[in-house]
Amino acid sequence: MTRKRKIPDHRPEETGAVHKHWGGRLRVALVYPNTYPVGMSNLGFQTVYRLLNDMDYVVCERAFLPDRGEARRILSVESGRALADFDIIAFSISFESDYPHLLSLLDAAGIPLRSAERDASWPLVAAGGVACFLNPEPIADFIDCFFIGEGEGIIGPFFDRFDPDAEREPLLRELARTVPGFYVPRFYAPRYAEDGSLRAFEPVADVPERVRRVFLEDLSGTATCSALLTPDTAFDRTYLVEVSRGCPHGCRFCSAGYIYRPPRFRPASLLADCMEAGAALTDRIGLVGAAVSDLPGVQELCTDFSRRNVRISFSSLRADALAPELLDTLKQSRVKTATVAPDGGSERMRRVISKGITESDILTAAEALVATGIPNLKLYFMIGLPTETGEDVAEIVGLCRKIKQRFLEASRSRGRIGEITVSLNAFVPKPVTPFQWAGMDDVRALKQKVRAIRDGLKRIANVRLHHEDPKHAYLQALLSRGDRRVGRILTLAHENGGNWPRTFKEAPVPPDYFVYRERERDELFPWDFIDHRIKKSFLWREYERALAGKPSPDCPMTETCKLCGACGE
Structure with missing residues (x-):
């Protein structure tokens, strides 16, 4: 007799949850390779x-990485079924740091880790998400197929053609030929040069040489909003509405500014309808996008809904775009902490990364936020960026001192002094950005920079420092920049129970080769087989401009522009 699983207490009642019987439908387990609160915030x-x-012909149930101390058997949330009972296991992967969890989930579900070890009696193991569009190769040995691109454009064509009863190999070959963005690793073979670099990446079957990632040209006909509302997540009972994809500012470290080119904004009328739907369920609405403050009409939208006592939050606001209406919205939404992201401490570093904001913009934004009544600030900085010097690191402390002075002056008039939190992260070179040629800064050097900033800030009252361990950034760089050989390192780490120091010592290929090495101009990257519509020559020119300390203008978002290639040759 099979015991029916009780949903654990940390998965509370949800608004809008789907509970269907299978009834002959195609059975899909949608798996987020992290815990429930993290997954449901995505x-x-x-x-x-x-x-x-x-x-109508699909039933989808969710599964997540168990919390610490919870039973390790992986069962779906909706019906408590084992993953092996589904036709398809689809991983949604947003961050490379979740790659190790993928192996843990497959193992806990009793499913062979490697694609080559699974025959058609096992579920098809698929993966999609932003991490997969950037570089799927480190997990290529474990995944049967990848969805490369935006889900709205690839999910329908795939499921229209997928037949769970068909012979798997010919079916996958046909799907790879006919479904845009469908990538099957077994149909491609990497070849390496004597120095370890990637010499070639070629099809070994009748499939396209390059996989063109799926891209929605127009977002005006599709709404992307919360499917479920649930407490105990990062967005507690908040109805999320995506306002845009991409960002026109082109910060050189940020992959979203390149893989989603050209930026696309949804019309205000569609967003108003989405927000109406959300306001019927909750008084909290979160506007999501890489450049929310660039949305045409955002001030009017926020003003309208704020007057109706709807609390509105933003995933991102630029320091140079804090219009009075947005500040009023933050105040009326009772926001306690606002975020400013200088990223670089010095004007020189902000030119290198083409951030597009000045010290004056940052100080004015900090002052305006506090004067509006927001008591706390959070500041985001990166260390280890290309060309960074000791003076640039010191200027992070200097800028924080200037912000604190403005913060203090604005707080005094309100009779309350809040707190400034400085969040410090190590720069990780990402695929499909101008910095994809750069090597990551040495972990020891990064630790020294953290210590210097900590020492510089510790005498400033009401300022706290949070920083990521540079060792974590090292692992992220390995998983971001590695090729298919990194899968062997992931397997070893899994066998070692997640002991990464031991794994790095025993690794069959040296991790430093992927993390620290600066790439040659014409080097073939593991992700070059994906056609993101961005010309590699454009990214290289941007890298050269970065090394010269020259910023670049924003994406003009016009069809006549041919500079980067995203809008046509």
Whole structure:
């Protein structure tokens, strides 16, 4: 007799949860390779869940990495079924740091880790998400197929053609030929040069040489909003509405500014309808996008809904775009902490990364936020950026001192002094950015920079420092920049129970080779087989401009522009 699983207490009652019987439908387990609170805070995961359950012939259930101390058997949330009972296991992967969890989930589900070890009696193991569009190769040995691109454009064509009863190999070959963005690793073979670099990446079957990632040209006909509302997540009972994809500012470290080119904004009328739907369920609405403050009409939208006592939050606001209406919205939403992201401490570093904001913008924003009544500030900085010097690091402390002075002056008039939190992260070179040629800064050097900043800030009252361990950034760089050989390192780490220091010592290929090495101009990257519509020559020119300390103008977002290639040759 099979015991029916009780949903654990940390998965509370949800608004809008789908519970279907299978009834002959195609059975899909949508798996987020992290815990429930993390997964349910991800709008992309929720969107795929909704898209799949909107199909009459598909039933989709969710699964997550168990919390510490929870039973390790992996069962679906909706019906408590084992992953092996589904036709498809679809991983939604947003961050490379979740790659190790993928192996843990497959192992706990009793499913062979490597694709080559699974025959058609096992579920098809698929993966999608932003991490997969950037560089799927480190997990290529474990995944049968990848969805490369935006879900709204690839999910329908795939499920229209997928037949769980068909012979798997010919089916995958046909799907790879006919479904845009569908990538099957077994149909491609990497070849390496004597120095360890990637010499070639070629098809070994009748499939396209390059995989063109799926891109929605127009977002005006699609709404991307929360499918479920749930407490105990980062967005507690907040209805999320995606306002845009991409960002026109082109910060050189940020992959979202390149893989989503050209930026696309949804019309205010569609967003108003989405927010109306959200306001019927909750008084909290979160506007999501890489450049929310660039949305045409955002001030009017926020003013309208704030007057109706709807609390509105933003995933991102630029320091140079804090219009009075947005500040009023933050105040009326009772926001306690506002975020400013200088990223670089010095004007020189902000030119290198093409941030597009000045010290004056940053100080004015900090002052305006506090004067509005927001008591606390959070500042984001990066260390280890290309060309960074000791003076640039010292200027992070200097800028924090200047912000604190403005913060103090604005707080005095209100009779309350809040707190400034400085969040410090090590720069990780990402695929499909101008910095994809750069090597990561040495971990020991990064630790020295953290100590210097900590020492510089410790005498400033009401300022706290939070920083990521540079060792974590090292691992992220390995998983971001590695090729298919990194899968062997992931396997070893899994066998070692997640002991990464031991794994790095025993690794069959040296991790430093992927992390620290600066790439040659014409080097073939593991992710070059993906066609993101961005010309590699454009990214290289941007890298050269970065090394010269020259910023670049924003994306003009016009069809006549041919500079980067995203809008046509």
